[in-house]
Amino acid sequence: MSTNLCxxxxxxxxxxxxxxxxxxxxxxxxxxxxxxxxxxxxxxTLMAAIIAACKLPTGNASKxxxxxxxxxxxxxxxxxxxxxxxxxxxxxxxxxxxxYTYSVEIGQLEYQKLLAFDGKTLPVFTFDDTTNMWGYxxxxxxxxxxxxxxxxxxxxxxxxxxxxxxGTNAATGVCIISISYLSVDDFxxxxxxxxxxxxxxxxxxxxxxxxxxxxAAHSTNVYKIKATIPMPKLGGDLNIxxxxxxxxxxxxxxxxxxxxxxxxxxxxxxxxxxxxxxLTVTFDSTAYTALSGGATIKLVPPxxxxxxxxxxxxIEIGYIILTK
Amino acid sequence: xxxxxxxxxxxxxxxxxxxEEFQEHxxxxxxxxxxxxxxxxxxxxxxxxxxxxxx
Numbered sequence: 044m045s046t047n048l049c050x051x052x053x054x055x056x057x058x059x060x061x062x063x064x065x066x067x068x069x070x071x072x073x074x075x076x077x078x079x080x081x082x083x084x085x086x087x088t089l090m091a092a093i094i095a096a097c098k099l100p101t102g103n104a105s106k107x108x109x110x111x112x113x114x115x116x117x118x119x120x121x122x123x124x125x126x127x128x129x130x131x132x133x134x135x136x137x138x139x140x141x142x143y144t145y146s147v148e149i150g151q152l153e154y155q156k157l158l159a160f161d162g163k164t165l166p167v168f169t170f171d172d173t174t175n176m177w178g179y180x181x182x183x184x185x186x187x188x189x190x191x192x193x194x195x196x197x198x199x200x201x202x203x204x205x206x207x208x209x210g211t212n213a214a215t216g217v218c219i220i221s222i223s224y225l226s227v228d229d230f231x232x233x234x235x236x237x238x239x240x241x242x243x244x245x246x247x248x249x250x251x252x253x254x255x256x257x258x259a260a261h262s263t264n265v266y267k268i269k270a271t272i273p274m275p276k277l278g279g280d281l282n283i284x285x286x287x288x289x290x291x292x293x294x295x296x297x298x299x300x301x302x303x304x305x306x307x308x309x310x311x312x313x314x315x316x317x318x319x320x321x322l323t324v325t326f327d328s329t330a331y332t333a334l335s336g337g338a339t340i341k342l343v344p345p346x347x348x349x350x351x352x353x354x355x356x357x358i359e360i361g362y363i364i365l366t367k
Numbered sequence: 368x369x370x371x372x373x374x375x376x377x378x379x380x381x382x383x384x385x386x387e388e389f390q391e392h393x394x395x396x397x398x399x400x401x402x403x404x405x406x407x408x409x410x411x412x413x414x415x416x417x418x419x420x421x422x
Contacts (some may be wrong), residue, residue, distance in 0.1 A: 262395075265395055289372055289373065292369075292373070292374070292375050293369045293372075293375050294375075309377065309380050310377060311376070311377050311380050311381070311392060311393065312374055312375060312376045312377060312393055312396070313374070313375045314373055314374040314375070314396055315373050315374075323395075323396070325392075325393065325395070327380065328392055
């Protein structure tokens, strides 16, 4: 019996022609979506599933949040630590965990929205400049094709920057997104890519938050509802009425009452109000009158997916609590 | 049922109302009684429901 174990360590080292490697990141998507083998069966199906995941309601565990397009990448992976005995070989003690900083140029609103991810640990997909999307897929059982779900690679995210520029250095004033992967093993051994030649970074855009408010006091069961994008600019909130008012009125909204908002309240009509640039929402007067004074009504707008199907794209509207 | 691209009426609810009830309930939109009658008829057709109209 041989006492030389050299031939039983390691494994075959052959690569496959035209295989690829991680290239320069262009976009990252953060969120919990896990794609099944059916969803990643082909690039067209996967592309549609990725875009659909970006349009899910906030709070949905499978939603993906696209980050801004990356304009500069810096590799900040710490060097592996090494050590050696006085006369011994250098041995690696700790392998550096992959880490990167991405510079993006964004406005104040988008920066403030990104801060929701500051200091958070989430799964992250990375779309690189050769149209490959990188994620994690667990190892398959022996002698079994791998049909495990494909999901993001767990990473710790920080957001900073977006301060004043110094007027001489283009790198000042940008937003810095730091991504630090939790497991070097997962990054190296489980890193799995999808080739998405028809996907463009511009297809992966985050939704804008739209807020509902009451621009005027209601008249019994008739409420005025305004939809705006709050801006970090004095007097600069964007009213989406001109662009989407008629489209919003034509869709189905719902309303609920009760301690847990589980009782449906009928909406009898939704109309455009061109004077106030808002919607007029009318509730069933019989049901409305039956509510006690001070009762609250939760008015729920159409979801981002429904809006998108009606060509009202790029927004998610939050609900509003109205008071009788 | 969307009337002239401006008012989205809940067809099922409209069809459950008499014409008079509907006209009274939705009078704040500024439509004429004839226009509301047109909407009422269209919603009844859409919802497949009928309720007797009072004089």
